[in-house]
Amino acid sequence: MYALVDCNSFYANCEKLFRPDLRGKAVVVLSNNDGCVVARSPEAKQLGIKMGVPYFQVKEFCEKNDVTVFSSNYTLYADMSHRVMSTLEKLCPTVEVYSIDEAFLYLADYPTAMTDLNAYGTKLKAIVEQYTGIPVCVGMGSTKTMAKLANYAAKKHPATKGVCVLDNLRWIRRIMQITDVGEVWGVGRRYKVRLNQMGIHTVYQLAICEPAKIRQHFGVVLERTCLELNGQSCLGIEAVEAKKQIISSRSFSTRISCPDELSQAVCSHAAKAASKLRKQDSVCHYLSVFAKNSSFSQTESYTSISGQCQFITPTADTRVMVAAARQILTQIFKKDVRYAKAGVMLFDICQHHEVQPDLFADDSSDNQTNQQSTSKSAEVIAVMDQLNKRYGQNSNQQSAVFIASEGIKDKQSWQMSRDMLSPCYTTNINQLPKVD
DNA sequence: TCTGGGGTCCTAGGACCC
């Protein structure tokens, strides 16, 4: 038996938590750069504001209807997420944190939960809400896909009071019959269209399909979904593993054509990617740089540039990676393009201790010197990481110690806009909420 | 004027191996 605990309108509720004056009012949270709506309180959904809609299209509507709008404050959301997850870990021995706002719990080995699933679900919900202030819904089923479905039902149908246990066949069938096939975990927009064309509209219709037929038309992934809907578990609890690919990228608030400005942006992304890499104790073999103009423009043709390089000795050294990124950019740069976004990707990532030294590396200087310089470089980076950990970032997201070619962020007019950013209530001593 | 930023897995086809 699996449970899925999913926070309700997570970002919106993180914001509301510290703003009691917004209780009962419509709140939306925007994506980076204040681009799109990515979270809505129930009141905002009620008003008909759609998920993912570009903010400029609803800005006026929000002003007229007293909707409070926030820029994304990931520092706040990450901290609140951590509180929710650690609460769950106290309540169940096996927890898989699936995303910033949801987690799977594996209940089969946990007799306390199994004796009365409904009571356990209700308890989970109440305790998370009491400890963190974040409302959640709980869904339970014999497989992960069923737990997802149950969670959807718990959110959708008020009669469940936020807890839905799919443990008897009549109830399972009923929920499946009234739920659109597009709500199934693993059925996206494209598959929904194709399933509809085959006459499959409800979850129930998918569940009673011949799995082999589904495999033939859609592949093994959807076949598993189909099996999972029949109670045959194909997906288990997964351990957190190191990323196989790391990306750092961002849209600019204004367009950039100047090579120096673009270079600063790319260098910052290289530094950030390198830092992510080190956090998981990895090194990478390949680094690629990309930049592009807006794909929405009517007047400019879509232009994207990219290039990559290989590190003979895989690395996670910020200085090496920033230098490489700069070098690549000078080779691929095209002028007269109004760049809207740039970034850096890292591939072929392996653990630090798995590295194979290069047989043909230049070791004309004696080996010992070489090893010393390698460990020196590791020391420099370690000191940099320690300083940055201790002193954090300033309000412009600039680290305490950084590579000069990243530029000074205060002076970069293209940095992302976050015009409606809330304070970091829980992570910055100067921004704690005040009670008058 | 203004449209996010991450990730994963699977498949088919081609190149190549013995």
Added chain:
DNA sequence: TCTGGGGTCCTAGGACCC
């Protein structure tokens, strides 16, 4: 004229997730 059988690795593209 006839042209095996079994396998790996890589890449691009397509789908999905939050």
